[in-house]
Amino acid sequence: MDVAKKAVESTDEAVKRALLAIAESETPLRLTGKGEHPPVFAKANKDAIAVLTDANKPLVAETGSGKAAKVSITPAGFSFIADALPEEKVGAAARAIAEALPHDEQIAFIEGVLPKVPHAAAGLEPLLAEAVRKQKEESDAKIASEKKRAERAEVTRAAVQRCLDHLDQLKAANIAQLTGMLLAAGGKVPTHSEGSSQTSSKKEEKLVVEPATKEDHNFRRDVAERLVSSWRDAANMKKAEVQGFLETALDNISGLRRIGEEGENVAFDGALHESIAGVFTDHPVKITRSGWALEEDDDREYVIQKAQVAK
Amino acid sequence: MADRVFCIDLGSAFTKVALRADPTADAQLVSPVGASSVVSFCVPTVVALERRPDNKPRYEFGARAADMTSGGDIMVFRNWKKSVFLRPRSDESHHSPLEALLASGELADLATKFDVPAGQIGYLRQMAAAARGMIAGPGRALSPESQEYKNATIVAAHYFKWLREQTLAACERLAGTGLKYEAIPVRLAIPAFAHGRGVETHPGCQALLEAMKRGGWTPHPEQPLVTEPYSNAVGILTKGKNCVLRAGTINLGGMFANGPLMTVLKDNNDHPSYRALVIDIGAFTTDFAGVELNSAGQVIADPDSVFAMSQHSVPVGVSDLDGLVAAALPADKAAWMRTAPGYDLEAFRRNVYSDGKVFATNVVGRIGAGTEGEAIREAIQTFGRQVAGAVAEFCDGRTPASMQELILSGGGSAIPTVRDSLQQAAQTGGNTYVRTHAPALRKTAGGPPVVKLDAEFTRGGSALGGTSLYFERSFY
Secondary structure, eight states, X not given: OOOOOOSSOOHHHHHHHHHHHHHHOSSOBEEESSSSSOEEESSOOHHHHHHHTOSSSXXXXXXXXXXXXXXXXXXXXXXXXXXXXXXXXXXXXXXXXXXXXXXHHHHHHHHHHHHHOXXXXXXXXXXXXXXXXXXXXXXXXXXXXXXXXXXXXXXXXXXXXXXXXXXXXXXXXXXXXXXHHHHXXXXXXXXXXXXXXXXXXXXXXXXXXXXXXXXXXXXXXXXXXXXXHHHHHHHHTTOHHHHHHHHHHHHTSTTEEEEOOTTOEEEOXXXXXXOOTTOOTTOEEEEEEOEEEEEOSTTOEEEEEOEEEEO | OOSSEEEEEEOSSEEEEEEEOSTTSOOEEEOOTTSOSSSTTOEEOOEEEEOOXXXXXXXXXXXXXXXXXXXXXXXXXXXXXXXXXXXXXXHHHHOOHHHHHHHOHHHHHHHHHTTOOHXXXXXXXXXXXXXXXXXXOTTOSOOHHHHHHHHHHHHHHHHHHHHHHHHHHHHHTSSOOOXXXXXXXXXXXXXXXXXXXXXXXXXXXXXXXXXXXXXXXXXXXSOOEEEHHHHHHHHHHHTTOOOBOTTSSBOHHHHTTTOHHHHHHXXXXXXXXXXXEEEEEOSXXXXXXXXXXXXXXXXXXXXXXXXXXXXXXXXXXXXXXXXXXXXXXXXXXXXXXXXXXXXXXXXXXXXXXXXXOOEEOSSSOEESOTHHHHHHHHHHHHHHHHHHHHHHHHHTXXXXXXXEEEEEESXXXXXXXXXXXXXXHTTGGGOOOSEEEEETOOOOTTXXXXXXXXXXXXXXHHHHHHTOGGGOGGGO
């Protein structure tokens, strides 16, 4: 079908006319040129074709190639001419567009068109009913699939738990055997503080707080030192409330540990305790003010403030 | 020849140990257990002794002993290295064989072996000395200096033994090399005497070597001693690198990164002489050393054999700067400086001396604001002038070498005002420097090249340099 071009016709008018021709045609059309289907434009109208096929907002969609190429109206193209279509043709045109759309876009198209073009309701209603039915089916399928996945996950989790239980039993049996051997050889079972479990948990903690660069390392030390310094001043100046607040912060800093509790009886260790005249390693002393140490790499710690002790 | 070597830099306050694990390995500082928790490779050179009449004497070393105080049955030995070098010769000639036996290291070893408390040996010595004093009259008994020397040599042997245990334990934690660390010999960095010559026969050095052997260390077979400023310069100039050529001989160009020293060695006509001026501003002293080489137009394959040393020390250090600053402050702030714990004082120095900022305290408020800041700046300048005066005196009259490098190390060289004064003073007598090495140093537009030193080389340069392949004669 040829669309005769008027003597003075704007691009918009040419576009509109082309869209109406496609919508009202009972047989497929192509945009221009010769082929199996008649052209919308007998003579190529570059401006109108550019608007119709604009990649950002195409008004028509071309399917097929070569001589078999044909065009159909997109939802945007339909909106462009919906008001201009005769009432008896709106429904069929809308339905033709909707049928070509994927399921989810189909519903969105119908929902958008109906308020604007109520005449299309009769033509679109069966389509909408079908879309709703399909959506329900898909929804049911998804629910069933999720239920099956959850059941499989539960089976896997239960299997993993059974494996862990078996491994725990194996570990317990090994420990019991080794403990028995140790006791039989005249040894004694180490306490937790002597064992390696504490060391490994310490290492795990360190992994979290370990600084990455020298600057990180120095900054971390600097911040800890300033807090401890203020804490010590608060303690010396008998400002219990300030000391308490700073203590809360210090206690919660990852990697910072308190050295001794006030009143605690300990063996003197020059690396951790502030010396008093005449006290040597392992002499019994009492902590009079805690100290603070920062855990660092390679199982080392930086003792910021030694604990104050008295005989 | 030693493919591997330890170097101990026995400082008065801190000891540093470095290792070269094979001929081409970079030197590395070892961090023994018992090191200071502030800097992991600095071991406090402190020994504490508990001597109870009924018990075996107990020793404590390093960080554990560092803050102990003498009193009751406890003696704490700090800065004992100088006592080893102050050996009074006059006592030697008056020693009877019995006194020589009582004072000998062999007897101390035997006493340890048979669990005889050191206190009892000490009482024996005192008895013998008292008896001699009674017989010979006043002035003939063992002098206090001799007693101090003997104490220091005994302390040294125990310290070296402990240091060896801690060092070997630390080496076992190094990445798996399968090395037998206990078989690696050691080189000791000692103060420069007599312009670096004759250190091998100096009684103090011999006493330290002896103490090291008693502590279980094997001295390096060819060169067991190296002077501190020389090894410091080599450590800093090589950055701890060791290189050999394909033929297996030393690659000095690779080690010194083809720097000024290599220029002198290669082009002895245009650049016949070289000097590295090392200025180390410590807590209590500032040491200057000129490490010099004069090729006199000759090709030098082994620079170590022709290097000469000149050294000078002045009893001025960062603690004197603290004194000047405290004197410029109100009494309460000066008192804060005297009683603040080490980490607060270090933060104060960093903020006020190096960064020129105000330091806030809870006890005495802000230090360094307004007129206080001006007074502090004046004190820093005064200190800078004191040290610079000594540097200028050291440099004045020395004919400039054709290639010179300036090395500034120690805590004081991180203070910009002081560093600027030193750089200026080092130019006295027309001396110029093709390169300057210093901590926290920035290149100025149009100024000579600078090399920024990190903490490892600022503090551990001597130990790192002492392990250098540069000192292995067999690789030349």
